[in-house]
Amino acid sequence: MRSDKHPTEPMPPMPLAPLDEAYLAHAQTCRDIASRVLGFLPVQHRASDPEHGREAERALAVLELAEQLVTEAVVIERERKASWSALGDAAGISKQSAHERWSAHIGQWTRIQRRRRASPALADPAAHAQDLDDWYTGLVPGEPRAVSGGLISLRDPGARQAADELRTEALQLYVRLDQLKKEEDRAFEASFATPAADSDAGHRRTAWAGVHFAKAEAYDRLAVAEAPLAAEHRRAAAAQRSIARDILAGRPAGPKGSGGQ
Known part of the structure; x- marks a missing residue:
């Protein structure tokens, strides 16, 4: 007998609390930076390489990721209720300058509902955290939960x-x-x-x-x-x-x- 009912769509995974979402995004950027920096080694002598600018291009890509890391750190601080004065002090600039520099990023963070952007494969925060845990353990054995261990709401469905x-x-x-x-x-x-x-x-x-x-x-x-x-x-x-x-x-x-x- 043919059924007219459509299969039930699986519910998307619930995001973590905003602070933990921010930490998870920050951890992913740390991984991206580390992967790029490790790619600089071992040193390969390229004196005869006709393609100039490659080393500078790779370094600039790391600099761009570092700027992203700073922005994500500011998001974390604002989620922790840090004032613009405190952020200005940390950056060696005024409160007003800190607000002008990062307030648009905070606005963007709230517009995406204070949750990280992730590929479909890592949409589940538990899967994303586990992926980062596995990567870190490959670098530093003996730290099996370097990321997931710090995400409080990962283990608190109520939160x-x-x-x-x-x-x-x-x-x-x-x-x-x-x-x-x-x-x-x-x-x-x-x-x-x-x-x-x-x-x-x-x-x-x-x-x-x-x-x-x-x-x-x-x-x-x-x-x-x-x-x-x-x-x-x-x-x-x-x-x-x-x-x-x-x-x-x-x-x-x-x-x-x-x-x-």
Whole structure:
């Protein structure tokens, strides 16, 4: 008898908690760098090699990976709630310079839901960690769990579930902010569509301010759901509340408000 039911798609592996995902990505880059550097040896004399630039090209590839390693280290630090001041001190630059240098990378990390990019074969974090463990053991015998041993959520399904729920909440909050932006546009236009003396003008301004208060609440929740951007989200929430208070007080709030999304 023929069945009309489609085979059930296997569930994708649940990612680790964001900090462990960041550590796993960092460990992979360490491996990539080590593999390239070890490829420089043994020394091969190439005085007669007509193709110039090969050695420099290989070294520059390592430098590019080293920059990636630094960026991944910054992601780890932000997941550990390090301040931009602390990161600036570590790099020998100012807090503002550290923010300018790496904040876009933190934004990108949150946009991919704070999880590493991996090939389909290594999508399962347990398989990825085991692969790195095996590689490291080949270099340093006696360290069978050099990577997996430090990934706390790998052995804690509850922590992975809780982290994934925060990822889902963050996505929902961004959808909510998109909806509120449309409501803000409509409320702004309604507030200026009729003379200020209109009997309903006060109600319209209250509704307009209410949208900004709702946006502030969404940013407050994002500050909890996305720890690496907590300070930015809190600033956005404060800006939205300031705009709302200006609207209620009859002060100019700028073109359709400002601050955050």
